[in-house]
Amino acid sequence: MCVTQHFWDFFVSGLANGFVYALIALGYTLVYGVLQLINFAHSEVFMSGGFGGLFVINFAIGSRHPHGLSSVWFVLVGLAAGAVTGGIVAYILERVAYRPLRRRNAPKLAFLISAIGMSYFLYNLAGKEFGRDARTMKPPFTVSPNKPLFTVFGAPVNLYDAVIAVSAIAMLILLDRVVQRTRLGQGIRAVAQDADTAALMGVNIDRVIAQTFILGGLLGGAAGFLFGLGTAGVSYTMGFTPGIKAFTAAVLGGIGNIRGAMLGGLLLGVVENLSSACFGASWVDVVAFYILVLVLLVRPMGLLGERLGRSA
Amino acid sequence: MTLRRVWAWATSLRGRQLWVTLAGALVVDVMTGPSGSLNDPTAGFAGSLLSRRVGIFLLIGFAFWLLVTSRERLAAWSRSWTAAVRPSRWLPSRWYRLAAYGVLLAVAIVLPLVLSPYWQEVAVDQIGVYVLLALGLNVVVGLAGLLDLGYIAFYAIGAYSCAYWTDSLPIHPPFVLNPFATIPFAIAAAMLAGVILGAPTLRLRGDYLAIVTLGFGEIITIYATNLQSVTGGSPGNSRPIPHFSINLFGLHYRWGIDNMPYYYLLLAFVVMVIVFFHNLENSRVGRAWTAIREDEVAAAASGVNTFRYKLLAFAIGASTSGFAGVLFASKIQTITPLSFLLQQSILILVLVIFGGMGSIPGAIVGAAIIQWFPNGLKTYVRKEDLFLYLGALLVVMMIYRPQGLIPSRRRARELALAESGLVEADALTTASRDV
Numbered sequence: 001m002c003v004t005q006h007f008w009d010f011f012v013s014g015l016a017n018g019f020v021y022a023l024i025a026l027g028y029t030l031v032y033g034v035l036q037l038i039n040f041a042h043s044e045v046f047m048s049g050g051f052g053g054l055f056v057i058n059f060a061i062g063s064r065h066p067h068g069l070s071s072v073w074f075v076l077v078g079l080a081a082g083a084v085t086g087g088i089v090a091y092i093l094e095r096v097a098y099r100p101l102r103r104r105n106a107p108k109l110a111f112l113i114s115a116i117g118m119s120y121f122l123y124n125l126a127g128k129e130f131g132r133d134a135r136t137m138k139p140p141f142t143v144s145p146n147k148p149l150f151t152v153f154g155a156p157v158n159l160y161d162a163v164i165a166v167s168a169i170a171m172l173i174l175l176d177r178v179v180q181r182t183r184l185g186q187g188i189r190a191v192a193q194d195a196d197t198a199a200l201m202g203v204n205i206d207r208v209i210a211q212t213f214i215l216g217g218l219l220g221g222a223a224g225f226l227f228g229l230g231t232a233g234v235s236y237t238m239g240f241t242p243g244i245k246a247f248t249a250a251v252l253g254g255i256g257n258i259r260g261a262m263l264g265g266l267l268l269g270v271v272e273n274l275s276s277a278c279f280g281a282s283w284v285d286v287v288a289f290y291i292l293v294l295v296l297l298v299r300p301m302g303l304l305g306e307r308l309g310r311s312a
Numbered sequence: 313m314t315l316r317r318v319w320a321w322a323t324s325l326r327g328r329q330l331w332v333t334l335a336g337a338l339v340v341d342v343m344t345g346p347s348g349s350l351n352d353p354t355a356g357f358a359g360s361l362l363s364r365r366v367g368i369f370l371l372i373g374f375a376f377w378l379l380v381t382s383r384e385r386l387a388a389w390s391r392s393w394t395a396a397v398r399p400s401r402w403l404p405s406r407w408y409r410l411a412a413y414g415v416l417l418a419v420a421i422v423l424p425l426v427l428s429p430y431w432q433e434v435a436v437d438q439i440g441v442y443v444l445l446a447l448g449l450n451v452v453v454g455l456a457g458l459l460d461l462g463y464i465a466f467y468a469i470g471a472y473s474c475a476y477w478t479d480s481l482p483i484h485p486p487f488v489l490n491p492f493a494t495i496p497f498a499i500a501a502a503m504l505a506g507v508i509l510g511a512p513t514l515r516l517r518g519d520y521l522a523i524v525t526l527g528f529g530e531i532i533t534i535y536a537t538n539l540q541s542v543t544g545g546s547p548g549n550s551r552p553i554p555h556f557s558i559n560l561f562g563l564h565y566r567w568g569i570d571n572m573p574y575y576y577l578l579l580a581f582v583v584m585v586i587v588f589f590h591n592l593e594n595s596r597v598g599r600a601w602t603a604i605r606e607d608e609v610a611a612a613a614s615g616v617n618t619f620r621y622k623l624l625a626f627a628i629g630a631s632t633s634g635f636a637g638v639l640f641a642s643k644i645q646t647i648t649p650l651s652f653l654l655q656q657s658i659l660i661l662v663l664v665i666f667g668g669m670g671s672i673p674g675a676i677v678g679a680a681i682i683q684w685f686p687n688g689l690k691t692y693v694r695k696e697d698l699f700l701y702l703g704a705l706l707v708v709m710m711i712y713r714p715q716g717l718i719p720s721r722r723r724a725r726e727l728a729l730a731e732s733g734l735v736e737a738d739a740l741t742t743a744s745r746d747v
Binding site: 037038040055096097100101104105106107108109110111112113114116117118119120121122124125127128129130131132133135240241244247248251282283285286288289292293296297300 | 342343347348349350351353356357453457459461509512513516519520522523524526527528530531534535537538655658661665696697699700702703704705706707709710711714727730731732733736737738740
């Protein structure tokens with residue numbers, strides 16, 4: 001096989017991609033849980049988080065060369081900036097493209113179309129305002145990012161991979177706790193199970209939906225920052241491909257299922273990276289598509305099943 | 313006390329309408345304002361929000377709000393325009409309609425003769441081909457209520473089939489055909505791709521189709537770029553695709569560089585497609601689509617094979633797109649993967665939505681207006697900002713006028729009924745799984 005030689009190398013770098021996919025996939029899955037709709041504009045939430053994180057961290061670092069503990073602070077600041085931007089954009093998205101249609105009880109088709117319109121609007125706006133070339137992020141570390149930090153089964157783990165993994169794991173655990181333990185999570189789960197009944201029980205549906213969008217936006221925006229950090233660049237079209245892949249990841253794990261999205265993201269990242277070793281890097285983006293079609297054919301409910309969503 | 317009254321007014325209907333109008337004015341200000349750049353990301357926002365422009369836009373917005381909300385007749389007009397269904401006062405009889413179509417056809421025949429060559433080319437390359445594409449997508453989105461976001465992929469399949477059968481690609485076909493004769497092959501190839509893509513997806517939720525087609529539209533350009541030995545890769549096909557020609561029964565004609573012969577060829581095809589789709593809409597198939605759209609469960613219970621009819625609509629849309637691809641390929645002669653970008657699919661979707669879902673005149677008028685826009689306003693609007701406007705247009709249409717400019721009466725009624733919760737108005741539910 002083509003991967004035996006460097007299996008763990010590809011595995012580790014695939015895992016780093018997978019964490020980013022998992023964070024984005026959660027946004028799809030959360031919104032799908034409460035609305036049973038694919039949020040086509042979620043990839044633009046991710047993109048805006050990338051820009052938010054980039055501007056803030058470039059401004060904060062200035063001409064300094066952060067090292068040691070200050071690097072950690074800068075990464076946290078960038079994460080927070082990306083997350084907040086993503087949350088704000090997701091909220092605006094909900095208010096503009098979803099709520100007016102929900103008020104009118106519009107057909108699903110209308111939601112999908114307005115979301116795709118919003119997606120095109122947002123990314124072209126970013127292209128217009130921030131230029132159409134990729135921007136680079138000032139590194140918050142003085143250590144060379146590609147210098148291996150430690151090795152796992154002989155595979156080098158560099159600093160970026162480690163930062164992405166650590167922050168993603170922290171956010172995933174946090175989200176899981178929020179959904180399982182808090183009142184907000186209870187609301188989300190109630191609306192996902194049966195929106196009409198939840199409304200009768202006194203759940204403010206509009207509020208829960210807006211909060212769900214914001215929650216997904218926070219994660220997506222933070223993922224945008226991590227993605228920009230990893231590839232050291234942010235551009236207005238950066239959302240599209242990771243967006244489709246993250247959706248694939250969400251379907252793979254079972255759409256509407258939060259742990260499924262995490263699993264699906266990691267699995268997709270690894271499988272994709274391993275297959276790029278086999279078929280060449282120019283075919284990377286094709287793999288996710290085949291996985292999506294394959295999952296729909298063989299196991300449309302995903303690996304872990306659609307737990308949060310309706311059974312229909 | 314006064315603060316509370318201000319707040320009460322601001323949150324009243326009129327107050328909220330004012331905020332929405334003003335926010336819209338600001339968005340339009342930013343959209344039409346100067347662009348930022350890599351080094352100065354705030355320049356665009358500052359140039360449009362901190363200059364005199366913003367005052368002008370806010371004033372226009374305020375005036376618009378004042379006009380629409382304070383004049384009762386204008387308010388009534390704006391309500392009727394944005395309501396889901398407009399009571400139609402004038403119901404044209406069959407003969408009137410036929411006469412109207414005759415007049416339109418006459419205009420379509422004569423009008424391009426008086427246009428400048430530039431506009432003649434626009435009429436063929438941008439309007440004619442896209443009318444055909446919009447008519448095909450109208451079947452998928454408008455009639456069957458499905459969302460196809462990778463529509464351009466079938467166009468690419470049609471174009472590359474034409475290139476293959478005319479021996480213009482690096483690989484050689486078993487026999488070489490005239491471009492006209494490639495049409496059935498291209499249609500078959502596009503239809504086959506549509507069925508392969510639709511079959512696994514349409515059994516599930518309809519909204520999965522949207523994302524699968526989105527992915528398909530993206531990977532088709534990857535294939536066209538990467539498979540250099542088959543498609544010629546990014547530079548395009550190796551030998552130019554021949555123009556159309558007729559060589560039958562002593563009749564010889566070659567379509568050349570001039571645009572007008574293509575225009576009339578396209579017009580003939582468009583008329584044929586319109587007649588076909590019009591009859592299809594009023595046939596058993598069209599009624600099945602209507603039934604699926606309005607209530608998929610009820611349709612399935614009444615014996616409509618919902619999966620098969622959805623797949624049929626998807627395949628018909630795909631084959632129309634493939635057909636248009638042949639016309640495009642033979643006229644333009646060189647096709648590259650860049651001719652089939654995903655945003656073209658979105659553009660065609662905008663044409664259909666703007667014109668009116670499920671409405672054939674809507675698809676034509678939508679294509680004509682939207683495709684005129686970038687060429688007509690070229691001096692005011694930067695080309696790269698086109699999709700900024702189109703995206704905004706999609707959102708605004710969905711919020712204020714989902715039925716489109718020239719709504720199909722049935723479709724507009726469905727959208728209105730959907731809002732009262734009576735029908736579904738799309739085919740994105742799950743009924744077909746258990747049938």
